[in-house]
Every structure is written in structure tokens, then in C-alpha cells.
Amino acid sequence: MTRFATGWAIFQGLLIEALPFLLLGVSIAGLARWLVPQSTWIKRLPRHPLLAPIVGALLGFALPACECGNVPVARRLLASGAPLGTGFGFLFAAPVLNPIVLASTWAAFPDQIWLLWGRPIGAFLIAIGLSALLGLLPESSLLASALLEERRLSQPLSRVGLLERRSGLVGVDFNASERRLEQVPLRPAELLQHSTREFLSLLTLLVLGCALAAAVQTWLPRSWLLALGSGPTVSVLALMLLALVVSVCSSVDAFLALGFAAQVTPGALLAFLLLGPVVDLKLAGLFTVLLSTRAIAITAVAASLFVLLIGQWVNLVLM
């Protein structure tokens, strides 16, 4: 019973800390939809496999939030027809490449210059790698079905058929109708209603993710993970597992890492700071509004492999 009470408290801590960031993310996604007409900039985003994720990652400087807040914004980008690479670049790298996270990393490790460079570069590499890998899948088996339908409404008919769109009229000049639609501004009440529904749906998924993370934290002794030794590979794996389980927000994870920085290898430290913002238990539910189950599994496995490789390489160079 005491264990359960402790788990309940961890759950509340995780949820109440993440909820404001989710609200921030949904608000930014809603405001972007209202203030910036889709056609003006979404269509100008690059589609190049390398350039697209880099531009997406750099968009993170416009959203100083952690990974929970990024999900609704990434969803809005993809639903508005942004190139997949840009959406994924934003989703996977922006939780690291934003001013607050970079500042907190600097505040926690002011004397470890390699980490201040290594974290953003690693986030870029992971975003590029994941975008390239996920880009191999067709959109229909990559994105969550609701997002896919919404996205197809904003894609030109040259790429999406009427049947795939599940809406529209045969014989209508779609370019003209799309132009008309874009010129009609969304009424604030409609925007608020839409954003509320999005926030509440994401909130339920966040609740489930926090419950999962709190349960694992309560019943899996964390000291086991940190006691796994200082071997170059084992320590990286242990810290990756810790990042997965702890699920703390990317804006403060550097301070947490500071606590065990002296006990682990440099590669393990970087692995902790790279994997958490991309994959953790708290995000498990939230990702289902973006990606199919198969794509989530591929993301989790591939991100872990990329991080393991980066961690190993850093250990090879610095140890």
C-alpha cells in the first residue's frame, strides 16, 4: 500500500509538471494555425531529405518547450501538409534545440564544452537519421489514421486522390477552392473549440504515459540501472534505459544528469541527454496521435540504436 501511495505521488508529480507544457504546445499550435495562413510558409518548407529535418529541428527555437509541448505542434505541422522530414525534424530535435534546454544544459555542465556541442549535434543527427528511415515507409502506414486524413485535405490533388481524401467534389477546381478556403480566417470560437478537443485528447494520453512511467519507477529500483557498471557499452545502455523510465522533461534533464555525471562514462551521459527527449514512457501515448504503431516501434528501436552508436563513439574518443 505504501508503494502504491508513492507511485501515486510520482504520477501526480510527472503529470502536473508536464501539463503546463502540453497546454503551451497546444496554444502555440492553435495560434500558428490562426495567425499564419498555411499556404504562406508551409509550402515553402524544403522537401530535401537532409535539409527538411534540419529546418524542422531549427523551428525548435520558436518553441521553448519540452517534448510534451512539441507533439501538438508537430501534429499541426504535419496536418497542414508540411514535408514529413520537417515535421519529424521538429518532433525529434526541437525538444533539445530550443533556448531553454540549451541554456539548462550549459548551466548544468558549464565546464564540459564537448557536451554543449555534442547534445545539439547529436539531436540533429538523430532527427536526420529517423526522418530518413521513416521516410522509407509510405505515408499510409507511417502516420496515425486521423492525422493522415487531415493531412490529405491540405495536400494538392496531384499527389492525393479524391478517394484517399475522402472528401471533395468531382469537377470542382480544387486549386480555386483551396485558395478560397485559405482566405477564410478561422473564427476564434472555432479555433478555441478545436484546440480544446486537441488538448483534452492529448491530456488523456499524457495521463496514461505518466501512469506507466510512475509504475515502472516505483517497482523498478533505479539503483540497479546505475549499478550496471562503468563499461563503455553497458553504461550507455543503462543510462538509455534510465532516460526511458524517468521521463523527465528535457528542460531539466541536464540537472538530473548532473547527479550521476561523475559515476558514468561520457558517452552514457550524452546518451541519457539524447534519448529522453525522443523516446520515453511518458511520450508513448502522445506519439499515437502522430504515428502508427509500427512507426512508433521503428522510431523507438532506431532512436535507441542511433543513441547507442553515438554514445559508443563518444566513449571511444573521450575515454
Place this chain on the structure above:
Amino acid sequence: MARLNRMRQTRYLPPLVLLLWGWVLVWSSVSARLDLLLNAVFHPVVAIAGVVLLVLGAVQLRSAPRLNTSLAPLSWLVSIAVACLVLLFPPSPSFSDLAANRSENLPEAPRLSFFLPPEQRTLTEWVRLLRSQPDPNLYAGDPVRISGFVLQRPGMQPQLARLTVRCCLADATPAGLPIEWPATADPQPDEWLAIEGTMTTQTKDGLLINVVKPSTITTIPRPERPLEP
């Protein structure tokens, strides 16, 4: 079931759920519940988010009759149930349980406090100081005035400890000091104690370590802000 579906169809459900969660955040801030859950840095963020949710909920409640109706997802009901549970059951963690599950690698202090007179140092400040200085003899004889909870680890003497938190309870890290318990003392796990005494040294497993020798031990209620940054 029909009642459930009617509830899901009402135009008032989304603003009411927003109001409920807004109230959860505002109530958590007002009732000092956050002191038990999060680092103080996040308290204003939570309060602001709560107020924003309340305002958004109220605005939508006023315009609800004009909104389109669509069936609310069943999952929202889960979120309503969880919000009610959060309001009904405040957190009551076992600090010993939390600490027993964690490593003891303390985060760095947010501010330097080594220049404080010994009797003004908190338990966490003592632990940080002792870990940063290799010679335990430097502090032998210093007066100690600390408070914390009793941390009982398997196979070890009970310590007096505090939890440090950077983000939320999920990253709580224990800071514990060994105590030379008098024969009459019977420290119970999770019990909060205030100890006045002296810092001494003892040899344990061939190593010289600092141990607090209490002159008075008083049972105290859990402090309002039990977590330290």
C-alpha cells in the same frame, strides 16, 4: 449507458473538463500540494496554466450553446475520473520508499552555502559539504542542528535524510547522514526528526567517516516544504 452517451454529447462537456483540470492545477498550487511534488521553480508555471485553463473553460462555457456538438471521445471520461481522483487523494509518498529506490548521487547545490556557520547548515548542505571535503576531521566537534526523515536501507543503520528534487518527485535523490543513535532511540522509517548534536568521526570498514552524535532528538511533523532543490 444511455446516460453516459448523453453526457458525452453535451456541448458543456469540453469546457467543464477544462475547468476541472484548471481547478486541479490551481488547487494544487493554493493547497501547497506542489511543495510535495515539484521543485519550486515550476510552481508559478503550474498556477498560471491552471488560471489559463479556468479562463478558457469559462469563455467556452459562455459560448457553449452556439458550439457544434460532436460525441466526446470515451477517453475524456478517463481524464475526468483521474482529475477527480487527484483532487480526492492528495499525494502521500513514503520518503523512505522513494529514497530506497534511488542512487545517492546528489545534484550540485543551486547556491554556495559552505560559509554558513555549522549550526545553520541544513542536512543537505552538510551532505554536500562532507562529500566535497575528503578529510572528515575538519568538521569533528562542529555543532549540528538538522531535520529530516528516517531512511532505513536494508542491512544498514538508519540515517537521517532529505530528498532533493530538480524537476519533480520522479527525480528525487536522497541525501543522508549517518547518526549514532542512542540506545533508547527507536527511529521508525519515514518518521520526521529534528536532531541537535555534534559532528564526530568514526571508522567504518577501515574508512574514517563523519557521524552525527545527537544530544537531543525531537519528533516533528513533516515540514511544509519537505523537498530541497
